[in-house]
Amino acid sequence: MFRKKILRLVITFILLFCICGAKSLSPREMDLNTIKLILDKYHPNPYINISEKEFLDKIKKLNGTMTNTQFYYGLRELVSLIEDSHTSIDFINSQTKYETIHALDFAIAEFDNKWYLFIANKDNEKLLGQELLLINSTTIQAAFEKALKIIPNDNIFWAKNNFSNTINFQEALIYLGIASPNEPVILTLKSKDGKISKMETAAYSSEQINQMNIVQYQPKIYAPTQLKKNYYYWANPLRNQTFFIQYNICRENPQFPMDEFAKTIKQELKKNKYKKIIIDLRYNTGGNSEVISPLLKMLKDQQNIQKFKVYTLIGSSTFSSAVLNTWDTKTILNSTLVGTPTGGNINHFGEVRSVQLTSLPLVMNYSTKYFNIVPNYTKGAIYPDVKVNQLLEDYNNGIDSPVEWIIIQ
Structure with a gap:
């Protein structure tokens, strides 16, 4: 060799x-x-x-x-x-990125296989939540297919996860043949009642970026199980004898080690007769796959005593070590996977190193190891046992669609 x-x-x-x-x-x-x-x-x-x-x-x-x-x-x-x-x-960092390419004042989010305007300039606030049909004359599906060639991905689901942050740069759209230099980028949007609107985007340099008056789509109410970005992991009881655990990063919280978190959860489980435990990995893009081990061991021990059912939530942001943890919940806890396919694959390249380039302030990240966790697994992602898409209408009304499906079982 x-x-x-x-x-x-x-x-x-x-x-x-x-x-x-x-x-x-x-x-x-x-x-x-x-x-x-x-x-x-x-x-x-x-x-x-x-x-x-x-x-x-x-x-x-x-x-x-x-x-x-x-x-x-x-x-x-x-x-x-x-x-x-x-x-x-x-x-090498966001500052040099914005000094080199121009950010566009929009971002989109996918709900039930459609793309919706989720971030825009304050002047276009009334268009938030509308379905995106075209970028200039290119359909959103064609734009995604074009963008695939500049999004490193193991599967189409990870590409979707990174689609919005790829196409909201002017130079990316020019490179992909979706926009032309010195011409505006026009979005065509459709409202819930079918009305078509046009939205002209603006491109911002690094000097202008802090002047962007950006607003984000706001639901009427947030679901109690929404992502808590500043939490490594957290838990709360839900209705119908359901207990919810969200695990957002495969990293030990130095202020609340996983051993202590697992002990806290154990006491809660012993005091109550929960029938369903949800482990939410939808927002976890990886880290150290071993961090969750104390929690899984405790859950297995309690499952043997209390006989509760475990469900694992997955989606396109479930990546790298979080995919390994998805497999762990399946094999250790016999969990039912609910949601959409993972952005990473169970067998994947990893153990990343970096090298800085010289012609531009760029860095190349590269894998140095292949993790063959499940030999002959060829699906490209981990697929849910039960596919449940998050619906925009549910999101707007504070309903977490996959969680709701579990609760009513």
């Missing part, structure tokens, strides 16, 4: 030397060399979904005349060919 790696690196160096010529390398050529050499040396299998020749052909195309933003999105498209969510190109 080691000799094959060395041989591949030698061949890569020769090929890249031929591509770039004997002259001294430009910063962009150096970055392309770095990307290829790093992937060949450290990534477990960069050519599992694309041939090495196709990858090199793409590198050749990136040696042409491009603007900085075209080169950035070209690099994103290059590494996206690997189809590894953990291997990606991004700016």
Whole structure:
């Protein structure tokens, strides 16, 4: 294996030397060399979904005349060919990102396979919650299909999770052929009663970003099980003898270690006759997969005594170690998976390292290990036993659709 790696690196160096010529390398050529050499040396299998020749052909195309933003999105498209969510190109920080590309004043959210305007400029507040049909003349479905080539992903569900934060940059839409330079980006929206409206977006530079007067769609009431962003994990009883646990990041809260959290939950379970336990992993994008172990062990012990049923909520933001934890709840607690497919796959690349590039303030994150947790598992994601989409009407009325399905069982 080691000799094959060395041989591949030698061949890569020769090929890249031929591509770039004997002259001294430009910063962009150096970055392309770095990307290829790093992937060949450290990534477990960069050519599992694309041939090495196709990858090199793409590198050749990136040696042409491009603007900085075209080169950035070209690099994103290059590494996206690997189809590894953990291997990606991004700016070193948000400040440099907004100094290089222009943010558009909108964001969208998916409900029941449709996309809705969820963030907009204050002047367009009345359009919040309307269905997005077109970006300029491109349908939203066609826009998603175009955007796939610059979103590193293991599956389409992770791509959907990152779709909004990809297309709300002016240069991304230009690169994808959805918008043209020096022309406005126009959204076509449809209200609940079928009325069609047009919304012109504005592009903001880094100097203007703090001047954005942004508003977000607000439901009439929030569900009690909504995401609590500042909580690693938390729990509350619900109606109908149901107990709810939300686990948002695979990381130990130093102020409230998982051991202590599990003991607190155990006391609550012993005092009450809960019939259903919900573990919510919908917003968990990963970390250390072992952190949840004390909670799972305690739940297994109590399940043997109290005979309660366990349900695990999953969705497109369930990623990396949270996917492993999804599998843990299934195998350890015999949980029923409810929601939508996970953004990550049970077998996946990971153990990420980073290298900084030179031509732009960019960093390449790359996987160094393949986790083959369930041999021969080929579905691309973990699919729910019961698929329940979150409905916009439910969201607006403070109803968590998947949770509600569990409660009424």
